[in-house]
Amino acid sequence: MNPQDLKAVRAFVKECLSGPHAELDAIEDKPATVYETFRQTGLANWWLPEELGGRGLGLEDSVEIVNEIAYGDAGVAFTLFISVLGTSMVQLYGSEELKARHLQPLAARGAFCATLGSERSAGSELAKIETVVVADGEELVVTGEKFFSTNTDFADFLVVVARSATDPESYEAVLIPRDTPGVEIVKRWDVIGLRASHTYEVSLDGCRVPAANRLDGSGLRLLEIGLNASRILIAATAIGIARRIRDHCMTYAKSKPLRDGVLMDSHVFAQRLGQMEMQIDVMKSHCLRAAREYDAIMADPGAAAVFHRQGTLKSALTAKMFCGQAGWDVASVGSEMFGGLGYTHELPIGKLMRDMRYVSIVEGGDDILRELLFSRYVIPVPRRS
Numbered sequence: 001m002n003p004q005d006l007k008a009v010r011a012f013v014k015e016c017l018s019g020p021h022a023e024l025d026a027i028e029d030k031p032a033t034v035y036e037t038f039r040q041t042g043l044a045n046w047w048l049p050e051e052l053g054g055r056g057l058g059l060e061d062s063v064e065i066v067n068e069i070a071y072g073d074a075g076v077a078f079t080l081f082i083s084v085l086g087t088s089m090v091q092l093y094g095s096e097e098l099k100a101r102h103l104q105p106l107a108a109r110g111a112f113c114a115t116l117g118s119e120r121s122a123g124s125e126l127a128k129i130e131t132v133v134v135a136d137g138e139e140l141v142v143t144g145e146k147f148f149s150t151n152t153d154f155a156d157f158l159v160v161v162a163r164s165a166t167d168p169e170s171y172e173a174v175l176i177p178r179d180t181p182g183v184e185i186v187k188r189w190d191v192i193g194l195r196a197s198h199t200y201e202v203s204l205d206g207c208r209v210p211a212a213n214r215l216d217g218s219g220l221r222l223l224e225i226g227l228n229a230s231r232i233l234i235a236a237t238a239i240g241i242a243r244r245i246r247d248h249c250m251t252y253a254k255s256k257p258l259r260d261g262v263l264m265d266s267h268v269f270a271q272r273l274g275q276m277e278m279q280i281d282v283m284k285s286h287c288l289r290a291a292r293e294y295d296a297i298m299a300d301p302g303a304a305a306v307f308h309r310q311g312t313l314k315s316a317l318t319a320k321m322f323c324g325q326a327g328w329d330v331a332s333v334g335s336e337m338f339g340g341l342g343y344t345h346e347l348p349i350g351k352l353m354r355d356m357r358y359v360s361i362v363e364g365g366d367d368i369l370r371e372l373l374f375s376r377y378v379i380p381v382p383r384r385s
């Protein structure tokens with residue numbers, strides 16, 4: 001990444017996200033102007049490849065960018081990077097024509113994409129998806145109810161995972177433009193954290209698209225592959241939130257009177273902050289390692305086939321799990337640091353805790369990821385570390 005890019009991200013964070021900015025923790029109906037300001041940096045969807053008009057930055061750079069933005073606000077970071085889940089599926093498994101028709105305009109406009117996988121009874125257990133796709137001549141028709149999907153209302157297009165109507169054991173991933181008749185927003189979720197982001201319940205009622213909008217491969221496998229990038233970036237938000245917590249603790253401890261001095265002089269405080277720094281450092285180095293592994297596969301001309309064989313990357317699972325757990329530990333210790341004030345809305349620590357909570361929940365809770373790690377990377381002996 002060009003050093004000017006990171007400078008531009010830091011300037012954006014300073015200008016738009018560094019104050020108290022209560023509006024970022026309020027539920028607004030439409031994306032805040034903050035997203036338009038980011039678009040003007042020229043970095044929107046920074047990972048889209050250059051041949052499609054994007055900036056072509058890798059996941060290692062993305063970890064740095066997301067870490068910086070999440071320091072300002074994790075909900076803004078989530079909104080800005082979560083399109084990578086759907087776009088990477090289209091980039092790897094969509095036809096050239098589909099990429100030209102949908103990814104190119106996304107890069108040019110700095111717009112958003114949404115991915116609709118989970119349903120009321122199919123979050124962790126995606127094989128229970130009930131949304132169906134049926135072929136009708138040269139078209140596909142998709143019908144179902146999707147429980148959670150981020151960015152859908154203002155996305156250019158949706159990547160929807162559905163079960164085949166003719167073969168219930170088979171799943172498809174289908175690109176549906178947002179303005180397709182039948183795409184209805186049921187409601188926006190009033191989430192406890194990431195409140196600058198927009199997550200919706202969505203109904204799909206007979207949505208018709210050309211058969212060429214189907215991505216190549218099993219929809220569930222493709223979703224699993226798309227989740228590699230987004231899980232690593234969810235993990236990276238934890239680094240930014242944890243750094244912000246550490247810095248708030250340092251500011252507070254310098255002026256909080258304690259015995260004959262201030263909290264900062266206490267060896268207990270030094271122990272706690274030393275521990276936090278270790279956790280932040282390991283979180284960051286693990287995210288970067290996972291991102292490098294991902295980038296190495298993406299650089300391979302046969303990336304689609306390599307990912308198809310590999311499925312979920314061990315390092316993406318462990319990055320999200322570790323950063324969620326270590327980040328929660330930092331948030332908990334940080335919150336205690338402020339005493340009773342830490343349990344009020346006077347200080348930002350409550351918001352930071354609520355934001356941190358998502359890392360261990362969204363895109364698979366730890367129980368599910370532990371099970372996945374066990375079945376994919378512990379049982380097969382050659383895949384163990």
Ligand SMILES: Cc1cc2nc3c(=O)[nH]c(=O)nc-3n(C[C@H](O)[C@H](O)[C@H](O)COP(=O)(O)OP(=O)(O)OC[C@H]3O[C@@H](n4cnc5c(N)ncnc54)[C@H](O)[C@@H]3O)c2cc1C
Nearest residue numbers: 115116117118123124148149150199361362363364365367
């Ligand atoms: C802010 C936000 C944004 C989101 N954005 C999107 C999006 O853009 N697209 C999308 O598709 N989804 C999205 N989601 C959905 C999210 O990925 C799921 O909520 C998450 O994967 C958990 O699934 P679930 O809600 O079905 O919970 P469940 O899987 O039902 O979990 C409930 C409980 O059951 C336990 N459990 C489940 N299975 C097992 C098991 N096998 N063994 C032991 N315990 C188990 C879990 O540990 C947990 O305690 C979003 C969710 C949120 C909150």
